[in-house]
Amino acid sequence: MARIVHGFHLTKKRKHKITTGLILFIILVIVLTISISAGNSLPLLAEALSLSLFRLVVAYFISLIIAVIIAVSISNNKIGDSLIPVFDLMQNLPSFALIPIFVLWLGYTNLMTIIFAATSILWPILFYMLHALKTVQRDEEDAAKIFGARGLKKILFFSLPVAFPSIVTGSIVGFAIGWESIIGVEIIGLSTGIGPFLNNSSTGGYDKTLILGISALLLVVFLINRLIWMPLLKKAQLYAE
């Protein structure tokens, strides 16, 4: 939540926009300067970063689909209600404690990284959605029902729009957690992706490459926030009158 509030303020005022632009410019200068002086590291960095981003995006969409299915099913029936404490318990489990189980199952592979990240991204989206669907105004739900939104129509034309702001909020939090999970697993047991790139730079004493990697990561995170999450948040404000 703090991220979102921060995000709003970051771009709300003109002064903040100028500051943001300046930071972005400085990061770009750092990336370009270091990449020139650090030789051939830029293609390697691009490959590592895009691989990590690919893993994250796939994990995010898996989580999103599962979260939507679970939230919609649970909110529409009373039996599903009793599963909420189970999910609550599961989300409290430190996700990194599950790594050995995933390794045992899939080894340190691309698939393992994606599925592990998906299990950590899932919870914020699911719980934000459940909260939205459980606290929906009775009158609005009655209106949907009276005017014929039942079954699949209710899900498509009522439940999903009602949950849209919470899906966006949950996605922002989930995506941030997803970065941590992906990079964490990559550093621990993989040889590809931005995690190993940063780790190798650090252990090999390549300071410039390390700064380059972190700056590029910052740039990507910033651009995703600015180009994807911010417009969606703005749209979500409309959904939550």
Next chain:
Amino acid sequence: MQNKETIISTSNLSYTFFNEESGEHLDVIKNISLNIFSGEFVSLVGPSGCGKSTILRILSSLIKVKKGSVASETKKIAMVFQNFALFPWLTVQENIEFGLKMEGVSKNERSKIVLKKIEEVGLSGFGNKYPIELSGGMKQRVGIARALAVNPDVLFMDEPFSSLDVLTAEKLRAELMDIWLKYKVTIVMVTHLVEEAVELSDRIFVFAPRPTFVKDIIEVKISRPRNERSKEYYELVDKIAKQIE
């Protein structure tokens, strides 16, 4: 009125509410039997919290009952809500056409109906606005237009004017009367304002609370348009108010 065709009737209707916190079953409604005739304007009045809205939701099949029965001859129903219950993510136009869209009415047909309804409720030029951009009175006009768009034979109204200022409510009541006279739709309205019920209704069901039962059924014989300052109007208002106290 007795010659009229019954469109909704209930027989020994009872409803128990389960309080999850205390684990107790509360009798909210007990043995209510009533008939609603086709084309009439009925009001349900009673003290606050006496279960009027619950009865409305039972009559509209939003709440299923386990004790007693509800027989309904309605083909299509619609509802207008106290807090408007518009969908904030849809424009005025999209809100009004919501029911039609659920019915599978074509886009062209929907547009025609919506334009007509927008004009009818005096919202021309506001079709592309979102509910957040509208005043309370305008929101309720959208609520009424959304309900009329599906061409219902019964229109349920749950305290439709309670969230509005006095002047807007008065204007909308007059417009509702025109709509009722024009469409001959059956209207079942919940209100806590006795004056409102007397101004608009053919019959008034007076409820008493805990558990709710029908205390009286009053036929309003004052001719329309009703003069709110007339003696007979006030006498009737006083009579009903005394029963509610």
